[in-house]
Amino acid sequence: FRFKDSLAEDLRRADLVISHAGAGSCLETLEEGKPLIVVINEKLMNNHQLELAKQLHRDGHVLYCNCSTLVETLQSMDLSTLKPFPPGQPEKFALFLDKAVGFK
């Protein structure tokens, strides 16, 4: 698994994803509509990586734990509490940019 080109296949087949707090991993998983548990390793973490995981948790999109509480989380989790993650809207950016640049 070390450096597969893309985990997209595996992601599509999964029922539950347990991941570190990297933004790419979190967002890819949420966009596939898979339930996600984010495991925080405070020792390795870049503070800013935590920001996104925390916000996603606050918004009810992911479950959140650290290495030592993972088992407990898995045992007591209720995935139905997770809210679906709406996709981003690059169209809004396009509209904004067109105006800013003076197109149309």
Place this chain on the structure above:
Amino acid sequence: TGGHTTEILRLLSCLSESYSPRHYILADSDKMSEAKIRSFEQKRAETFSNSQFTLDRIPRSREVRQSWTSSVVTTLYSILYSLPLTYKLKPDLILCNGPGTCVPVCISALLLGLLGLKRAIIVYVESICRVETLSLSGKILYYCSDYFIVQWPALKEKYPGSVYLGRIV
């Protein structure tokens, strides 16, 4: 690099063909972005017949957690390197989203503007990962860009000059 490339390609996905030709600038050490960009452009060429793009590389300004003093030196080196490249490309619009690579390019563009050689509009979109704090590139370019876009409301509050459009990637 990685996540930045994915984000910027998503930002480009809805842009019309008026935004052409596209010039991509990558860090010399970036191994994965080129493939993603070529794949994106290939798909685009299937829809828009006159689609054009170029790809250039500049020395990476700064490694993760590189010390402050050595970062200044490497960034200056990157600026010297990107100045002729930016002059050659003479962009009307620069779109960037945070990797260290964007700082030397934007600074080059600002210098070219000051010298009266070419004025580019600089649009910076902070990464979606940045919820409460700006990246280092963001902190620098907040003061140098024409439009500074953030994707979370807490940042809009902290940086009132920024633009908030919600999540756009």
